Amino acid sequence: MSTDRRTLSGIRLLSGIDAAMLKDIEERCAWRRYRSGERVFERGTEGHEVFFVVEGAVDVISPTPSGTDLNFARIDAGEVLGQLAAIDGLPRAAGVVAAEDSLLAALPCDRFLSLLKANGEVAVRLLKSLSQMVRATNERVVSASCRDGMERVYGLLVDLARPDQSTPDLFVIEPFPPLRDIALQAGVTRELVASALNRLYPEGIIRRHGNTLFITDATRLQSAVHGSLSGE
Numbered sequence: 001m002s003t004d005r006r007t008l009s010g011i012r013l014l015s016g017i018d019a020a021m022l023k024d025i026e027e028r029c030a031w032r033r034y035r036s037g038e039r040v041f042e043r044g045t046e047g048h049e050v051f052f053v054v055e056g057a058v059d060v061i062s063p064t065p066s067g068t069d070l071n072f073a074r075i076d077a078g079e080v081l082g083q084l085a086a087i088d089g090l091p092r093a094a095g096v097v098a099a100e101d102s103l104l105a106a107l108p109c110d111r112f113l114s115l116l117k118a119n120g121e122v123a124v125r126l127l128k129s130l131s132q133m134v135r136a137t138n139e140r141v142v143s144a145s146c147r148d149g150m151e152r153v154y155g156l157l158v159d160l161a162r163p164d165q166s167t168p169d170l171f172v173i174e175p176f177p178p179l180r181d182i183a184l185q186a187g188v189t190r191e192l193v194a195s196a197l198n199r200l201y202p203e204g205i206i207r208r209h210g211n212t213l214f215i216t217d218a219t220r221l222q223s224a225v226h227g228s229l230s231g232e
Helices: 019-028 083-088 109-118 120-160 179-186 190-200 218-225
Strands: 030-034 039-041 050-055 057-063 069-076 095-098 102-107 171-173 206-209 212-215
Touching: 019 102, 019 109, 057 102, 069 095, 083 109, 083 120, 102 109, 109 120, 120 179, 120 190, 120 218, 179 190
Parallel strands: none
Antiparallel strands: 030 102, 039 095, 050 102, 057 069, 057 095, 171 212, 206 212
């Protein structure tokens, strides 16, 4: 690993501040190296330092009920992390682990807040980065909600289906309910129901004739209930 480059000149949040202020921030930081896979901090801990990623990269993670770590984002050199706990004083919202050998500079919370109060440009830049974080989180939540909603729609189709008396291995839903009724039962929007069905037609899993929905591949529909439809 290279010799420590103890400079924050590459940190985007701090770009444009004068040399004296940057020097002061550098001197107030605790400079720490982390090996790939080493934990920087855990979710729920009380530390409120702000970390500047000077070299390397880190992953933002959170433990799942099964005990594995869910990776939310990768933060590369030049970025900052830990700012939420520094601002609101609450425990860490997520954990962080080094994705590769990394050099981080940890700035105490009080000095970070003083920096924001003294430099409006840095504060605005931070607000923009936090706004981007919120938007990205919202997109992930909507995506997960849509996926869960589709799976509920597929589960409802399975529940409504009955064996076709004349054709082995064929299931039917007759009469097929209006989309708004399916949406109400599944707890989703009518548009999401339409989108869920439109994913099944090209796969040959369902076909419709008049007021009857034919399920031509019940096994794959059952798989779709668990999110394992081909292409997912």
